[in-house]
Amino acid sequence: MTLNQVFFGYFAFVIVLTSLLVVTRKNPVHSVLWMLIMFFHVAALYLFLNAEFIAAIQIIVYAGAILVLYVFVIFLLNLKQEIGDEQRVGEWPVGLAIALSIGLLMLIPMAGIKVGMMGKWGVKAIEDETHTVALGKVLYTDYLLPFELASLILLVAIVGAVVLSKKKKKVEGQ
Amino acid sequence: MVPLSWYLVLSAIVFVLGMLGFLMRRNIIIMFLSVELMLNGVNISLVAFSHYMQDLRGQVLVFMIIAVAAAEAAIGLAIIVALFRNKPTVHVDEMSELRG
Known part of the structure; x- marks a missing residue:
């Protein structure tokens, strides 16, 4: 286990955890704030992959512009009593089955992936x-x-x- | 060195979590947030491929995706505000006015 792998493990763990919290929190404001933490960790992964500019616009555009827009709209709509309501649609098992099977379909061919021709931007x-x-x-x-x-x-x-x-x-x- | 497949598995997990949120939640704002989550999952895999293939084309695509995500958030939230003005609910299963 090298240092790189430890760092990747930390960022991947936080990204998965915060994504899970984003889709499970009842209060949309909490979801947006967990999303903010997730965006910062994704930006850190981009730095790992030598993509500084992408990491910068990830923070500036996603965290700085898009999330602020979401927060504005949530405050505008004032959703206090909706927090107590049922949070899932009635057909949620169908959605769960579809999402999990698509996830399986993406994971199965992953073992066989080989990168193609190298470009010139090493x-x-x-x-x-x-x-x-x-x-x-x-x-x-x-x-x-x-x-x-x-x-x-x-x-x-x-x-x-x-x-x-x-x-x-x-x-x-x- | 972190293998490419780790990034791909991470991106698949984030994408599936976003899809779960989109298909299971009733709150339309959280559904839009889940779309952003799915776009982020794709972005991770594109930047990873771009790094491991030593080619910048993946990052150009990420640039375009972020532009489209910004446009989608602006338009989508405007639609939510317009919907809320007509009917004060954010629950997608209560919005069935267009059904004949």
Whole structure:
């Protein structure tokens, strides 16, 4: 057991534990806060995998933007009395069976996975360029069109969110 | 050195937990949180593959997934607010107005 494996074990354990807590807590605020801890540990795993930029945007975008949005909406809706209600849908055993069988289907072929052709961005190459520069080079050359399309998706999301949550004006005569 | 399969098993577990939350919970906000959990599970495996194949394409894909997740959260939460305005409930099994 090397030090790397011990650290991986710690982060994996916390990620699994907090994911479990996210889906089992009754109070949505608690779920969101456990999710925050999970995001930080996932970011630490990304640092392990030499992906500093991805780890940074994991914290900035997920923890800083998305979770704050969730907390705002939960506070806006004021769900105090819903906490005491039944938390599962009536058909929950079906969902359990589907999720577990898909999990089994993912675990079975895992033993046979072999990585394919090595690319040119090894640890050494990324170290020479720094990770952000290396990722930027790939993103702005080979993947320029998907990158621009991502901005379009975000624009649609901004406009859509404003349109959807705007209060509708009362039509005369209704 | 941590083997690749450890990351893949971790990502599968997180994905399945997210799917469990999505299929079993009644609260629509927790269901959306579970979708984020599933996206995170996929991201872990993509970054792991990217590292072990020495290729940055996986991380480009993660970048796109995070952008889509942000868009999905914004739109999804706007839909929740709009739904709540029409009918004050967050339970998905009580939202059946579109049934004929």
